[in-house]
Amino acid sequence: MSDTPELVIANGTVVNNFGRQLAHIVVRDGRIERLVDAAGPVPAATRTIDAAGLLVIPGGVDGHCHVAQVTGRFRTLDDYRTTSTAALWGGTTTIIDFGIPRDARETPLAAVLNKKELARDSRCDVALHGSVVSWDETVPWQLEQLAAEGIRSVKMYTTNRGTTMADGDTILKVMREMVRLDGLTYIHAEHDPIIADCTRQHADDGRIGIGHLHRTRPELAEEVSVKETLAMAEYTGAPVYFVHQSTPGAVDLVAEARGRGQAAYSETCPHYLTLDDSVYGSVMPEWYACCPPMRSPQTVAALRERLAAGAIHTVASDHSCYDLTQKRERTDDIREMPHGLPGVETRMPVTFTALMEAARGARVEDFVEVFSAGPARINALHRKGTIAPGFDADLVIFDPAEKRVVDGGALHMGTDFSPFDGRTLTGWPAVVVSAGRVVVDGDGFHDPGPVGRFVPRAGFREHQAATTPVLIPAAQATR
Secondary structure (H helix, E strand, O other): OOOOOOEEEEEEEEEEOOEEEEEEEEEEOOEEEEEEEOOOOOOOOOEEEEOOOOEEEEOEEEEEEEOOOEEOOEEOOOOHHHHHHHHHHOOEEEEEEEOOOOOOOOOHHHHHHHHHHHHHHOOOEEEEEEEOOOOOOOHHHHHHHHHHOOOOEEEEEOOOOOOOEOOHHHHHHHHHHHHHOOOEEEEEOOOHHHHHHHHHHHHHOOOOOHHHHHHHOOHHHHHHHHHHHHHHHHHHOOOEEEOOOOOHHHHHHHHHHHHOOOOEEEEEOHHHHHOEHHHHHOOOHHHHOOOOOOEOHHHHHHHHHHHHHOOOOEEOOOEEOOOHHHHHOOOOOHHHOOOOEOOOOOHHHHHHHHHHHHOOOOOHHHHHHHHHHHHHHHOOOOOOOOOOOOOEOOEEEEOOOOEEEOOHHHOOOOOOOOOOOOOEEEOOEEEEEEOOEEEEEOOEEOOOOOOOOEOOOOOHHHHHHHOOOOOOOHHHOEO
């Protein structure tokens, strides 16, 4: 066996969430072997990529994707090959998908094991969340089996009655089990009685088409649900993670809970940081059918302020790959439309652009936190989200000044539109390395085949206690 490492990324500015340094990154057997002070010579390697003048960040971790998802009569049009390929094009090297029961006949355990089998075709690494819709006496055993598989989080919906909604009793009981199993409770927080009543009133008035979506799901519904769920989490002692928060009020409620000592986290999505509810008055409002909906320009601006202030812990895509044929089938009735947006490929440039525009002096380190390090740490993913010896060689080289215009037709997500089509965004990946393999460079995509690994996760509190990032000063790096 040769002593020569497979890859060296030379002369780059290595940016972690906790600092930066000029270094050569030495990669062997899919992991980072060492960082070498860039003042020294470039180590020999089978392949060397010169990153002089560019930034090198950890590969992205997208904690919220829906791959091959069946909801009612709709199925997203992607599979793991398509979505993982798009993720890599967008600088994301690990995705976390959901095993959500498609109906009452599928158990939480069966839903996850089905996704785990499908993930064998992935080009990037994959972790999974479970999901519980209704409680029965088998649920504790099923959650134990999921934990044994390395699946330590469970998502529940506080809305969508009749399909994915879990009632309050179920949420509280699952939270207790997740405490017992050292897991993390994921919550889609929208107050169902408010939404159901508001939607019914709009339907009675004949205002139920896509142009009225944002009026049927008010900000109050999200914030009331967050407040209720935080109370249950406080009562049970359960760590809780709120997906796709779209209002500053929701984020502030989580921040207040953290101030009281709760383990609570806020996620938002690129579309809530950049798009406002004027899109529902556009010529193609169906492009923006998602729940929660886009909010007012004032709310979007305030949400970006929370991102810049560090109150938002992760930015995830909530990737759902429907196409326009599916979206346009029932634009006259939002209750019959599929909701969700494609976004796994554009998460990097949209988030980077939003953060850099949100505050003067915003740092790339802050972007790395919400794009890579935070999702890896919160979701207890060993060896992800940091460029350091022993971590997986998941790396992205990019120029923070590079601008491109989004062309939805040129993306790789398996659909025919992007909600960001025509927008100029900054911070695109130039080179992507996944598990030590160069998968994207100036020559395009180099398909590694179905090499993506299923990544088991550690216990939530165990991992948080063990995670202590330390900057390796350049002067002390290996020469």
